Amino acid sequence: MSQIAAIELKNITKTFGSTVANSNVCLSVNKGEILSVLGENGSGKTTLMNMISGIYYPDEGQIFIDGEEVIIRSPKDAYNYKIGMIHQHFKLVDVFTAAQNIILGLEDDKKFNMKAAASRVSEIADRYGFSIDPNKKIYEMSVSEKQTVEIIRVLYRGADILILDEPTAVLTPQETKRLFNVLRRMRDDGKSIIIITHKLHEVLSISDRVSVLRKGRYVGTVITAETNETELTEMMVGKKISLNIERDEVKNPVDRLIVKNLYCTDREGVPILKDISFTAKSGEILGIAGIAGSGQRELLESIAGLQKLNSGCLEYINPKTGEIENLRNKSPLEIREMGVRLSFVPEDRLGMGLVGNMDIVDNMMLRSYRKGKSVFLERKAPKSLAEEIINRLEVSTPGPTTPVRRLSGGNVQKVLVGREISSAPTVLMAAYPVRGLDINSSYTIYNLLNEQKRKGVAVIFVGEDLDVLLELCDRIMVISGGSLSGIVDARTATKEQIGLLMTKSHGEAHDDE
Amino acid sequence: MNKTEKQHLHAHEPLIQLSKRDDMIWYKSWGVRVIAIVLALILCGFVIVFLTGYNPLQVYVSMFEGTFGSTRKIWNTLQKLSMLLCVSLAVTPAFKMRFWNIGAEGQTLIGGLASAACMIYFGNTLPAYIALPLTAIISIIMGMVWGLIPAFFKARFDTNETLFTLMMNYVAMQLVSYCIVFWENPKDSNSVGVINRATQGGWMPEIFGQKYLFNIIIVVLITIFMYIYLKYSKHGYEISVVGESQNTARYIGINVKKVVLRTMAISGALCGVAGFLLVSGTDHTINTTLVGGMGFTAIMVSWLAKFNPILMVFASFLLVFLDRGAGEIATALQLNESVSDILTGIILFFIIGSEFFVRYKINIRAKHKEGIK
Numbered sequence: 001m002s003q004i005a006a007i008e009l010k011n012i013t014k015t016f017g018s019t020v021a022n023s024n025v026c027l028s029v030n031k032g033e034i035l036s037v038l039g040e041n042g043s044g045k046t047t048l049m050n051m052i053s054g055i056y057y058p059d060e061g062q063i064f065i066d067g068e069e070v071i072i073r074s075p076k077d078a079y080n081y082k083i084g085m086i087h088q089h090f091k092l093v094d095v096f097t098a099a100q101n102i103i104l105g106l107e108d109d110k111k112f113n114m115k116a117a118a119s120r121v122s123e124i125a126d127r128y129g130f131s132i133d134p135n136k137k138i139y140e141m142s143v144s145e146k147q148t149v150e151i152i153r154v155l156y157r158g159a160d161i162l163i164l165d166e167p168t169a170v171l172t173p174q175e176t177k178r179l180f181n182v183l184r185r186m187r188d189d190g191k192s193i194i195i196i197t198h199k200l201h202e203v204l205s206i207s208d209r210v211s212v213l214r215k216g217r218y219v220g221t222v223i224t225a226e227t228n229e230t231e232l233t234e235m236m237v238g239k240k241i242s243l244n245i246e247r248d249e250v251k252n253p254v255d256r257l258i259v260k261n262l263y264c265t266d267r268e269g270v271p272i273l274k275d276i277s278f279t280a281k282s283g284e285i286l287g288i289a290g291i292a293g294s295g296q297r298e299l300l301e302s303i304a305g306l307q308k309l310n311s312g313c314l315e316y317i318n319p320k321t322g323e324i325e326n327l328r329n330k331s332p333l334e335i336r337e338m339g340v341r342l343s344f345v346p347e348d349r350l351g352m353g354l355v356g357n358m359d360i361v362d363n364m365m366l367r368s369y370r371k372g373k374s375v376f377l378e379r380k381a382p383k384s385l386a387e388e389i390i391n392r393l394e395v396s397t398p399g400p401t402t403p404v405r406r407l408s409g410g411n412v413q414k415v416l417v418g419r420e421i422s423s424a425p426t427v428l429m430a431a432y433p434v435r436g437l438d439i440n441s442s443y444t445i446y447n448l449l450n451e452q453k454r455k456g457v458a459v460i461f462v463g464e465d466l467d468v469l470l471e472l473c474d475r476i477m478v479i480s481g482g483s484l485s486g487i488v489d490a491r492t493a494t495k496e497q498i499g500l501l502m503t504k505s506h507g508e509a510h511d512d513e
Numbered sequence: 514m515n516k517t518e519k520q521h522l523h524a525h526e527p528l529i530q531l532s533k534r535d536d537m538i539w540y541k542s543w544g545v546r547v548i549a550i551v552l553a554l555i556l557c558g559f560v561i562v563f564l565t566g567y568n569p570l571q572v573y574v575s576m577f578e579g580t581f582g583s584t585r586k587i588w589n590t591l592q593k594l595s596m597l598l599c600v601s602l603a604v605t606p607a608f609k610m611r612f613w614n615i616g617a618e619g620q621t622l623i624g625g626l627a628s629a630a631c632m633i634y635f636g637n638t639l640p641a642y643i644a645l646p647l648t649a650i651i652s653i654i655m656g657m658v659w660g661l662i663p664a665f666f667k668a669r670f671d672t673n674e675t676l677f678t679l680m681m682n683y684v685a686m687q688l689v690s691y692c693i694v695f696w697e698n699p700k701d702s703n704s705v706g707v708i709n710r711a712t713q714g715g716w717m718p719e720i721f722g723q724k725y726l727f728n729i730i731i732v733v734l735i736t737i738f739m740y741i742y743l744k745y746s747k748h749g750y751e752i753s754v755v756g757e758s759q760n761t762a763r764y765i766g767i768n769v770k771k772v773v774l775r776t777m778a779i780s781g782a783l784c785g786v787a788g789f790l791l792v793s794g795t796d797h798t799i800n801t802t803l804v805g806g807m808g809f810t811a812i813m814v815s816w817l818a819k820f821n822p823i824l825m826v827f828a829s830f831l832l833v834f835l836d837r838g839a840g841e842i843a844t845a846l847q848l849n850e851s852v853s854d855i856l857t858g859i860i861l862f863f864i865i866g867s868e869f870f871v872r873y874k875i876n877i878r879a880k881h882k883e884g885i886k
Contacts, residue, residue, distance in 0.1 A: 059876070306763055333766030344764070352760040358753065366765045370752055376745050 004067040006031045007052065007083070007161050008191040012061035014047055019048040024061070025218040027211050029161070029192040032409070034183060034205040036224070039213035040236055040438040041409060045196045048213070049163050051077045052194075056080035065161075066433060072465050084154030085163040090146050092138045098145075102153045117432075124155050128185045140277045143291065151182075163194045169203055170292055173466065173499035180206050187306030198236075199465070200229045212236055237439050243473040245446050248454060248498040250379075250418045253281035255317055256458035257303070257427050262312035264302055272298045275311075280427065280458040282318045282319065283447060288462040289498055295482035296462045297347055300429045301461075305332045317341050318428055319456075340380035343425035345417055347432050353416045356405030360397065364419055366511035389418035393444065410441030417448055428452050431462040446472055466495050480504050534551070534874050542871045549867030553860045561637060561853065567850060572842055579841020580834050590739045590837055592725040595732035596791060597829040600807045602739045602822055603783030606776045607660075608741065608812070609820045610674045611756040616663065616678025618808025619764040621686035622801075624656035624788020628690050628715075629799035631791070632708045633696055636715030644715050645793070652789035659685065660781020661774065664822075668770035686801045693800065701742045717794035728794040735783065738824040752776055784808075817864070 005028035012213040014022045017503040022044045029035045039045045050056045052063065054075040062069050065081050072078050078085070092101050099118045118134040125132045130148050138146060147167060154162060164183075183193055183206060197203060200239050203210055204224060212219040212235040212459045219235045234240055264273040273295050288296055301307040303314060305327065315329040318339070327335055335342055354363045364382035372378060386400040393414040397407055404412055405473070413433060421428065430449065434442040453459050463469045469476055473490040478501035485501040530816055537545075548722040549664035557570030566571075582591050600617050609672035631648035639647070662679035698706040709715060743749040751772050755762045762769050810832055839853025 304764070305766075331766055331768075332764065333768075336766065346764060351758055352764045355757045355761050357757050362750070362753075365750070366754070366761070369747055375747060377747055377750055453529055465682065 003027060003030050005064070006033075006066065008064040008067075009048070009052070010061070010062045010064070011136040012048065012051060012296040013046075013509075014056060014058050018510060020216050021401050022058075022163075022213075022216050023218075025216075026214065028223075029194055031192055032187055033209065034187050034193045034195060034207045036207035036210045037194060037213065038198065038200075038203055038210050038232060038236060040198060041436045042438065043213040043236075044216040046165060047216075049085065049165060049194065049196060051084055052161075053163060072124060076269050079157060082158055082160040083163070084157060084159030084161070086147070086150045086165065086167060088165045090150055092146060092149060094139040095137060097135050097137055097499060098132055098141075098149045098152075101138060101149055101246060102134075102156050103346070108159070116395070117323075120467075121156065123151055124152055128155075128189070130182055133186070135341065143170045144172075144179070147171070147179070155186075156489060157298065160190075161192045161194070163196070165196045166198075168197065169196065169464070172291060172502050173495055174311045176501070177200070200232055201467075203232065204229065205321045212341065214238055233439070234356055245443070245468065246387055246450060247472060247474070248450065250281070250284045250474050251454075252321070252456075253284050255279050256282045256319070257460075258313070258315040258317070259303070260313035260315070262299070262302060262314070263310040264298060264307055264312075265310055267299075272482050273302065274481075276479070276482075278477055278483050278487060279485070279502050280460055282426070282458045283456045284451055284474045285453050285459040285461055287469040287471060287476040288460065288479065289466060289469050289476050289483075290479040291502055292464065294502075296479065296484075297431060299345070299479070300344065300460070300462065303327070303427075303429065305330050305335050316342075316427070326472065340427075341423055341425045341463065342427045343420035343423060343429070345413075345420050345428075345433050347435070349412050349416050350405060353420075354404050354412065357388065357403055359401045359403055360390070360395075361400050363415060364389075367419065385419075385422055391416050393448075408438040410438055410444075413437055415442065417445060421448065421452060425452070425457055427458045427460070429462075431460070432464060435464065466498055471499075478502055478504075516656055518717070529875060534840050537871055540569055546864065546867050547745060548865040549870075550694065550860065556863075557856045557859050560859065561852075564852060564855075565626060565846075567846060567848075572846065575842050576834075576838025579839075579845070580837045582841070586837075588725055589724065590833060592795065593837065594826075594829055594833045595725075595729045596787060596795070597807055597810060597814060597833055598825060599732045599828055600733060600784060600791065600804075600827050601781050601786040601818075602735055603787060604808075605739065605751055605780075605815045605820050605822065606743065606749075607780040608815050609756050610752045610773065610776050612664070612667070612777065613675040613775060614660070614663075614678050614777065614780055615675060615809065615812065616659070616681045617780075617784050618804050618806070619682035619812055620656045620659040620784030621679070621788040621791070621804045622685045623659045624652040624785035625792040625799055625803045626685070626788070627652040627655035627785070627791045628691060628792035629696070629705065629708060630692070632715035632797075636709050637712050638714075641714070641718070643861075645717070647656050648793055649786070649789050652707055652793075653785040656785020656788060657778050657782040660777040660784065664774050664777030668773050689799060689801050689803075693844040696799075704800060705798050708799075709797070715793055716797055717790070725795070728790045731786070735749035735786070736822050743820070743822070748772075748775070766819045766827065813861075831864075 002103045009030040010026055012022055012025045013020070025044070025048055026223050027035070027037070037048070038419070039047050051058050054072045054077050054172065057073060061184060063072060064070065067237060070081055072081065093104065099114060099121050102121055103117045121132065121134040126131070130152060131153065132145065132148050138149065140151070147170070151162070167179060171179060183195070189194060195206065207224050209221055209223050210227065210232065211221040212232065213324065222231070260277050261302065262276040263271065265271050274298060278286070288299070290296055298307055302309055309328060312328070315322070316325045316327050318325060325338055325340065327340065330338070346352040355366070361383045363381060364385045365377065365379070368382065369377055383400060389395060390397060390400060395407070395411045397411060404415060407415065417430070417433060433445050437445065449459050461473060469491050470493065475487055476489045476490045476493060476498065478485040478498055480502055485504040488497065553575070561567055561569045561572050579586065581587055604614055604617045627782055630649055631644070631761050636644055663672070663674050663681060666672040666677060667674045679709045693699040693703065693705055695702065717727045741757060743752065751767050754765070754767060755769055755772050759769055764771070792799055796803065814825055814828045814832060835857045839850070839857050842848050843850045843853050
């Protein structure tokens with residue numbers, strides 16, 4: 001290569017206990033180039049980037065900046081080498097303004113000159129096409145504005161190498177487009193950009209080259225213009241797989257769960273759900289789309305009896321008798337005792353759906369341990385259920401007595417979903433069931449949801465990937481800021497249409513462009 | 514790159530890096546713990562020579578003798594062991610539920626106070642077969658109440674249980690001081706003296722001529738009960754779930770408040786039993802130092818044994834052995850009590866410190882790194 005790379009990694013290896021997070025990874029980024037690092041969850045992308053930004057230190061291997069070997073021991077070292085990382089979770093002080101956050105932690109002999117800082121922020125913003133108000137407080141900002149602050153903070157410190165960890169996970173399609181325009185402008189200005197992602201179409205639209213990791217190993221680097229989705233998936237997964245999700249026609253839909261005018265507030269009295277009404281039908285997958293934190297979790301928890309409602313109606317139609325049963329203000333236990341077979345796969349798998357320190361058998365008992373009058377536990381049935389799930393869903397585990405926290409994300413999810421569908425539910429709610437899962441496990445979960453749909457279960461699926469929602473669901477309900485923006489037919493709707501509904505303001509919210 | 518630059522670079526690498534281990538195989542982790550104890554004893558040896566000039570072996574021998582030196586000493590050791598074990602078993606369900614009950618001291622003391630009151634007020638008048646069970650029941654109820662008060666406020670108003678249970682200790686202590694003034698015997702001695710010395714009313718009976726055997730049997734039964742309760746009962750399962758994750762407990766419909774109250778009732782009740790055994794079965798008197806810090810030592814026993822009642826037998830034995838041995842070297846070798854405290858401290862430090870090596874792996878910087886060819 002004639003050009004000296006802005007940053008080059010050679011044979012980087014990092015292990016945590018017996019897990020190898022990275023093994024002999026090589027990467028290089030040139031000046032004025034955007035490199036995508038592509039890999040499934042758990043493939044070691046974030047670990048690798050954390051080594052560049054000084055959070056971890058590699059066990060083996062070398063890092064070169066502008067052709068010279070460097071040692072990066074701390075984030076401060078990384079900053080001295082002009083490396084800046086934009087994390088997935090923002091690290092900002094809520095009550096400070098954008099400009100205050102940007103200069104926070106900078107060492108300066110003189111007193112902070114806020115005016116000069118603000119004008120430099122505006123200058124950077126103009127240069128790359130950000131729109132930002134330096135005097136706006138962080139807590140008044142949308143997620144995308146906060147991200148802008150993070151990026152400017154890194155640029156303000158003079159970073160030439162920018163690392164973005166899954167920057168589009170929290171953005172709508174429109175915001176993503178804007179971010180990509182900014183990134184292109186930075187590239188044209190000579191910056192080196194590394195963007196971590198697992199979304200293929202984004203990789204293809206933004207990057208110049210793509211490096212692929214698989215299970216901590218470096219698979220290879222290809223030039224974006226010369227590749228396509230199929231090839232990248234193959235590199236990522238290691239084998240050819242079909243990317244189509246099957247979708248059957250809905251058969252005999254019957255109303256199963258009717259939600260009317262749901263209102264609910266959090267502890268401080270801030271409204272989180274505002275006037276939500278919808279009906280879930282049997283034999284159908286109802287998708288719920290929205291920016292993260294728009295009230296999806298609270299909505300499912302309200303239905304499951306975990307959230308106190310201020311007003312509204314929750315009605316369940318018993319498939320056997322056709323009777324309407326009221327679920328409002330019932331505890332999860334009361335709902336079960338009423339004979340309502342409502343299963344719920346919560347977003348927080350190990351913090352809510354399962355107990356990480358307990359083994360698979362004991363986790364199977366969570367739903368059923370109360371059965372019978374004996375004061376003692378009965379572990380025989382849960383044990384055979386555990387074994388059945390391990391076999392049927394191909395959970396890779398040393399055995400049914402392994403603590404769940406020791407399993408990988410995909411296997412944890414299989415255990416949880418397996419338990420929830422084992423009770424033959426009539427309503428199945430799943431919040432982000434494929435988050436953090438590799439492609440194969442994701443498809444296992446999609447197939448399970450489809451199987452439940454065919455059995456006549458009313459499935460409610462909260463998802464984040466709009467492409468998946470559009471392919472898997474029958475109808476998609478979009479919520480924005482706790483309010484219902486609309487319900488669309490997934491077979492005819494477009495991504496742009498859903499994106500607009502996701503940011504639709506409901507009177508009080510600020511205008512987004 | 515030339516040599517000096519390379520050396521320079523290596524000087525900047527971090528020297529020690531920690532990483533979490535996967536779970537160790539049991540014999541390895543026990544090996545680490547045994548090594549820790551051996552190392553502790555070696556270090557103690559140096560300290561003994563340095564501070565006192567005695568032969569460390571002689572000191573260890575007399576520690577051993579302090580614990581097992583005579584039949585009487587063995588019975589005393591067993592008695593101490595069973596008392597500490599009883600309080601440890603009492604705090605275990607609470608800690609397993611992640612309810613930081615540091616009020617076992619007070620809960621035990623109040624149980625003891627109740628026993629003393631019963632012995633004073635009806636120990637001599639009621640027949641033993643009524644007096645004794647009644648004393649036990651009242652002590653248990655008092656311990657339970659003392660445990661339930663902080664639990665109620667926790668469940669109802671989400672108060673901080675650590676502070677609350679701690680403060681309840683002082684309340685219990687003041688109550689005892691207050692009662693001592695009432696029950697003073699003889700006058701102006703500022704102590705209660707042995708209650709019913711002549712009649713032995715309300716005293717635990719001797720079995721086979723052994724005055725502590727009754728206590729020990731009761732604690733053995735409680736140990737078995739607690740093992741089964743935590744591992745095989747539905748209640749025990751609920752305690753684990755609440756302790757691991759309150760969100761999961763809510764999700765599956767466990768009434769968290771109910772479990773908190775029920776578990777603290779059990780925890781307090783067992784402390785009440787310990788108080789009863791201490792007053793009615795051991796000391797036959799009451800004073801503010803009745804429990805002697807066992808309520809706090811018990812927390813260490815419980816955590817050292819990872820909430821396993823069977824392992825708790827060994828953990829309490831270790832602590833009792835250290836305590837008894839320390840007392841023995843203090844008297845037999847005329848060493849200051851502080852020396853024995855130092856030794857106990859060193860040994861505990863090593864044992865607790867060894868858990869770090871069971872959980873983490875330490876990587877020390879490699880001396881030489883190969884460059885890229």
